[in-house]
């Protein structure tokens with residue numbers, strides 16, 4: 001068995017030890033036909049192990065591959081579902097070319113139609129990433145990283161801000177639009193906004209890189225980094241593949257978001273190792289108790305984000321932060337010395353005080369500050385006082 005180190009579990013699969021990224025086939029992270037072809041050439045033993053089939057000829061081989069691709073996809077969704085993950089990965093056949101009507105009216109359980117906005121984003125990301133990977137294979141990214149400047153200390157900066165102000169450290173988000181709110185700022189200059197945030201006392205910045213749904217880009221991230229902004233930068237992406245983490249590192253990120261509603265435990269574990277290797281912090285985002293419990297079971301997590309917005313329905317409720325930090329969960333977080341970030345829906349000093357009271361040492365804020373004509377002043381409004389140095 002090349003690359004793959006022992007697999008099993010009752011409902012799914014687990015690697016007993018995680019090989020290095022060049023050894024590990026992207027078995028759980030991707031399953032496009034491109035990857036299957038990649039595995040076919042680079043990991044023949046996996047194919048043999050999975051199928052136990054000797055392909056008779058080219059056509060038979062294609063058919064067997066399709067079956068295999070389908071099976072891998074099913075398996076991946078099964079593993080995810082066993083962990084309570086509702087977001088399914090894109091079926092190999094893809095969604096139909098055009099949808100009819102809004103989500104509520106789409107046929108449920110049809111399999112090849114996304115069931116909610118998060119699933120739609122993730123399916124679109126699947127296609128996008130496989131195209132980007134084709135243009136810039138992982139190996140070429142690794143070469144660039146060898147000469148990249150070091151990353152900045154994202155967690156350290158949050159802790160220092162908290163110590164300095166006595167308030168939660170601010171991760172200020174450079175966000176042009178969102179599927180739930182539409183365009184937030186028309187004259188959107190990412191570098192100007194980033195500079196205003198830094199001047200206004202932000203500890204770190206979050207830069208949305210998703211183009212289709214949030215009107216962000218990796219170019220924005222790169223431009224902010226190259227403009228001499230000193231705050232550590234979070235790459236706000238829908239990560240489904242380790243390739244994106246390497247890409248973020250090249251574009252100047254110091255931290256990356258990993259969403260527990262999308263990634264099974266094994267992927268989170270694997271990606272955290274990659275982040276450590278690349279000097280990036282990982283902000284692992286949860287929205288409910290089950291996701292929090294999963295994430296608390298994973299070693300090596302320093303930062304947990306509690307999203308007050310449900311990414312499947314867009315509902316926002318800041319009491320979610322409080323709910324997830326009550327009782328044993330809160331105690332475990334203290335014991336493990338994890339920094340919790342309260343995310344989304346924070347508009348007023350009272351909101352900030354509420355999540356601080358609940359136990360967060362950092363907040364992630366977009367809409368309420370990016371909408372202000374001077375986003376730096378927006379920060380004073382949010383905290384009720386000037387928090388710049």
Ligand SMILES: O=P(O)(O)OC[C@@H](O)[C@@H](O)c1c[nH]c2ccccc12
Nearest residue numbers: 307343344345346364365366367368
């Ligand atoms: O604009 P708000 O409500 O202040 O939210 C910021 C941030 O929390 C939100 O953009 C966010 C949190 N998690 C995400 C995951 C993907 C995209 C966006 C997000």
